[in-house]
Amino acid sequence: xxxxxxxxxxxxxxxxxxxxxxxxxxxxxxxxxxxxxxxxxxxxxxxxxxxxxxxxxxxxxxxxxxxxxxxxxxxxxxxxxxxxxxxxxxxxxxxxxxxxxxxxxxxxxxxxxxxxxx
Amino acid sequence: xxxxxxxxxxxxxxxxxxxxxxxxxxxxxxxxxxxxxxxxxxxxxxxxxxxxxxxxxxxxxxxxxxxxxxxxxxxxxxxxxxxxxxxxxxxxxxxxxxxxxxxxxxxxxxx
Numbered sequence: 001x002x003x004x005x006x007x008x009x010x011x012x013x014x015x016x017x018x019x020x021x022x023x024x025x026x027x028x029x030x031x032x033x034x035x036x037x038x039x040x041x042x043x044x045x046x047x048x049x050x051x052x053x054x055x056x057x058x059x060x061x062x063x064x065x066x067x068x069x070x071x072x073x074x075x076x077x078x079x080x081x082x083x084x085x086x087x088x089x090x091x092x093x094x095x096x097x098x099x100x101x102x103x104x105x106x107x108x109x110x111x112x113x114x115x116x117x118x
Numbered sequence: 119x120x121x122x123x124x125x126x127x128x129x130x131x132x133x134x135x136x137x138x139x140x141x142x143x144x145x146x147x148x149x150x151x152x153x154x155x156x157x158x159x160x161x162x163x164x165x166x167x168x169x170x171x172x173x174x175x176x177x178x179x180x181x182x183x184x185x186x187x188x189x190x191x192x193x194x195x196x197x198x199x200x201x202x203x204x205x206x207x208x209x210x211x212x213x214x215x216x217x218x219x220x221x222x223x224x225x226x227x228x229x
Contacts, residue, residue: 044219093161112161
């Protein structure tokens with residue numbers, strides 16, 4: 001159980017266009033979803049925390065007007081990279097937080113989206 | 119400021135032997151620790167976790183040890199298999215906060 005999907009898995013776009021990435025929790029409800037970015041040979045870096053029905057909380061240095069996050073339901077969060085530029089090319093990963101009967105939370109990650117901006 | 123550190127960027131182990139991946143953390147508020155495995159161009163896969171009230175957790179070939187006084191945890195894989203070759207991320211969190219990741223250790227298991 002606890003499957004998280006992302007769509008698309010990879011996308012190539014022209015500079016200046018916008019790209020939307022979807023993150024879905026398939027078999028559980030996630031009140032909180034997280035968006036990460038990974039540059040080559042670096043750790044996953046948290047971009048923002050997305051709570052269902054409220055505004056996302058962005059990490060320092062992440063432009064909220066450039067990386068639009070919408071968490072419209074308990075199973076779907078979207079990240080839109082607006083006016084993408086080549087430096088936005090990266091691997092974007094979402095995760096969804098699941099709370100179990102044991103009382104502990106575990107994050108489950110999506111498979112990631114490879115974005116290449118030409 | 120890196121709160122979770124994996125000081126070995128890479129590790130090579132022979133098939134059948136034990137792989138030991140280490141992780142250190144600085145924030146004493148962390149109370150839950152996780153290990154993830156990641157293949158190139160894929161999202162991380164959850165492997166095993168441990169709560170701060172425990173010092174050991176086993177799941178098949180994977181065992182995680184936690185030494186709170188030293189702020190250190192380790193992942194033991196025994197016996198190691200070629201399919202275990204991947205990047206392993208250590209992560210730490212406390213209630214309500216996102217995961218803090220280490221930079222990862224690339225494990226290579228050779229036949």
